[in-house]
Amino acid sequence: MGDGRNWVFDGTAELMNLKRNIFTLFFCICTVLFVWPGRALAIQIHSGPEGLYVHQISHIFFMVAMAFILYFLSRHPLGHGKAWVYLKLSFLFFLVWNINAFITHWLESNIPEEAFARRDILPLYLNPPITFARWVYYAGKFDHVLCVPAMFFLVMALKTFYRDAWLRSGIGKDMYE
Amino acid sequence: MMKGLPLLPIYIVDVVGASLMILLSLAALYYSFRLTRLEPKSVLWSYLFWLCIAMVALALSRSIGHILRFLFILFGYSYVWGGLAPYSGGLNTMTFVSITTLTFYFPNVRQVINRVKEDAKRLEEARTGLAQANKSLIELNQTLEQRVGERTKALRFSEQKFRRLFENSKDVIFFCDNDKKLLDINDSGVKLLGFKDRKELSGRYVADFFVNREQWNHFCADLQSIGHIKDFEAECKSQDGSLIYLMITSDIIRDENGAPIGCEGIAKDLTRYKQVMTTFIQSEKMASLGQMAAGVAHEINTPLGVILGYTQLLEEDFRDRKEIYETLETIEKQTKICRKIVSDLLKFSRESLRHTKEPVDINQCIEEVLTVAEHSLNMDQIYVHRVYGEGLPRVLADKERLQQVFFNIINNAHQALRQEGLVGIWTRYVPGKKAVDVLIGDTGPGIEPEVMKRIFDPFFTTKDVGKGTGLGLSVSFGIVKDHGGNIDVQSPPKEQEFVNAGMETLFIVSFPVYAEGIDQKQ
Known part of the structure; x- marks a missing residue:
């Protein structure tokens, strides 16, 4: 694919194709659900854990997506340079954050309500015994330690991409030189 | 805790x-x-x-x-x-x-990009191919123009070459369709057939020009069966009815599938050749006859002299015996006729005697003949129409023999007319052949074609037995030839002037003009 700075897709028609493909995918999913409802029947009553399961599954999706994009970029590099490093780091942190979130959500669902010392609604402590699971849960709750750097690296990557594009275009050449 | x-x-x-x-x-x-x-x-x-x-x-x-x-x-x-x-x-x-x-x-975009790249590459290749094809096409077009130009030039040259051959050929070149109707013919053909414009001939059937229908059928059959015909001698006629002898070589024209679409051919005019050949054969025949006649005359002349001498002696002896004397007179008379014939035969033979030739004024020579003959003609209400050419050059000739020729012809005209009629005499100088023509015609019944073929043969006569020897024109023929001239007969005359004058038969006698300082015999 060559240098990322030169990786400029040259064709609006292909962009239109991409959008059309997304729409097609969406349409296919809807069509499958519509013609092949299984036992869902017309109206399905969802039980309590369903929201958590969907959320957990979406974490898995996110996780797999990040793993996939990292694999793809390592297998077929679209470019080289700091921006790409930042971007890969961002994806990596998001991947780890998703793993952490998935585990933390799972642990949280297994920790009994009495484990939290409450005053009013907001719990202030995680009561003993502090088991390994509870330690892991406690550590996992600091997930912003992972997602904030992930977002930070994404910003850095985009900023670097933007600077390169700016220079490439010649508009901001003087500013950066 | x-x-x-x-x-x-x-x-x-x-x-x-x-x-x-x-x-x-x-x-x-x-x-x-x-x-x-x-x-x-x-x-x-x-x-x-x-x-x-x-x-x-x-x-x-x-x-x-x-x-x-x-x-x-x-x-x-x-x-x-x-x-x-x-x-x-x-x-x-x-x-x-x-x-x-x-x-x-x-990531699917990558595939899209690859596809787009491939498409772009294919497009570029197609564009390059198109450019190359365009270039080739331009080159081909340029080459084609050049080639077409060269071919056109060659074709024009070829067309001009064949057109010149067609237009300038002295032989007849013609093209016909399947019905043997003329499509095109060159100027020589138009002229030979007596037309003025080739458009007049376009669409005319070739068969119309053939005299002999069987000959035409034979021509068509041979052409159809073999596909070509070579040196076919045909007797044709021109628009004015005169005979033309043609030697035709012709081929069938076929289309790309081999189907016949017409014929083309070349015809050579043999009319002159035929005339020359006829004249030549006639001359040879006359020469042979002359030699034979000379031999016979020489051999018979002596016995006839002896017969005549003894007959005259016997007449002296039997003058008083009337019956015998009359018989002897008959013998003497017939013997003299025989001697006359022998004498004529000797005259017919050119080699028989040598004569003295001198420049002769033709007009005067004819007038002297008419001085003797005109009276006899007038007796039978036959009148002479004279049209003498002025200032005619003289001819080198034996005047007496020339007069004998003219006398023979006028005498023949007299006998043809019998009573009442006109004898026309024209003299003229023909610069083209440097000759003086004497044309003697009559308003008689004309001569049959069969008779005309043999008219100069010795002993050939249409007169009653005993009235003519059939040697007059033969002798005249011999005399004219002896003077390097030519004698011909037309019935009816070919030239309109003589037809208008009412002539049915016309004898044309030509003599070469006398040129000073040149040995005429040579």
Whole structure:
């Protein structure tokens, strides 16, 4: 694919194709659900854990997506340079954050309500015994330690991409030189 | 004893982290937006832009769980949080799915790019191919123009060559369709057939020009069966009815499938050749006859002299015996006739005697003949019409023998007319052949073609037995030939002038003019 700075897709028609493909995918999913409802029947009553399961599954999706994009970029590099490093780091942190979130959500669902010392609604402590699971849960709750750097690296990557594009275009050449 | 693990640090990190997430996601969205503005065609920037939108949505939805949640609880609105919590979780889930979808789909762009690149490559190849084809086409076009030009030039040259051959050929060149109707004929053919314009001949049947129908059928049959015919001698007639002898070589014309579409041919005019050959044969015949006649005359002359001598002696002896004397007179008379014949035969033979030739004025020579003959003619109410050419050159001739020729012809005219009629005599100088023509015609019944063929043969006569020897014209023929001239007969005359004068038969006697200082015999 060559240098990322030169990786400029040259064709609006292909962009239109991409959008059309997304729409097609969406349409296919809807069509499958519509013609092949299984036992869902017309109206399905969802039980309590369903929201958590969907959320957990979406974490898995996110996780797999990040793993996939990292694999793809390592297998077929679209470019080289700091921006790409930042971007890969961002994806990596998001991947780890998703793993952490998935585990933390799972642990949280297994920790009994009495484990939290409450005053009013907001719990202030995680009561003993502090088991390994509870330690892991406690550590996992600091997930912003992972997602904030992930977002930070994404910003850095985009900023670097933007600077390169700016220079490439010649508009901001003087500013950066 | 340990109280437990404090959750406050977690809350603090949540609030700060969620706030940072919002700020950072907005920053990311800003840069991705600017990137898409800067390079709108880039699919990567497009992907990142949509990813950032999803990230902003994620950050905002998380802020509900990690910031608003504390605020609501702290300010005693925990029930509000209870209502918002499912939305926060649901929104988070949706953003995850969106990010996943976008991320999974992005690599497909690579394939799209590859396909586009391949398409672009194919397009470029097609463009290059088209350019090459165009170049080749231009070269071919240029070459084609040059080749067409060369071919056209060659074709024009060839056409001109064959056109010249067609137009200038002295032989007849013709083209016919399948019905043997003339499509085209060259000027020689038009002239030979007595027409003025080839348009007059276009569409005319070739058969119309053939005298002999059987000959035409034979010509067609041979051409049809063999496909060509070579040196076919045909007797044809021109528009004015005169005979033309043609030697025709012809071929069938066929189309690309081999089907006959007409014929083409060349015809050579043999009329002159035939005339020359006829004259030659006649001359040879006359020469042979002359030799024979000379021999016979020489051999018979002596016995006849003896017979005549003894008969005259016997007449002297039997003068008193009437019966015998009359018999002897008959013998003497017949013997003299025989001697006359022998004498004529000797005259016919050119080799028999040598004569003295001198320049002779033809007009005067004829007038002297008429001085003797005209009286006899007038007696039978036959009158002479004279048209003498003025200032005629003289001819080298034996005057007496020339007069004998003219006398013979006039005498023949007299006998043909019997009573009442006109004898026309014309003299003229023909510069083309440097000869003086004497034309003697009569208004008699004319001569049959069969008779005309033998008219100069010795002993050939149409007169009653005993009235003519059949040697008059033969002798005249011999005399004319002896003078290097020519004698011909036309019945009816070919020239309109003589037809208008009422002539039915016309003798044309030509003598070469006398040139001073040139040995005429040579």
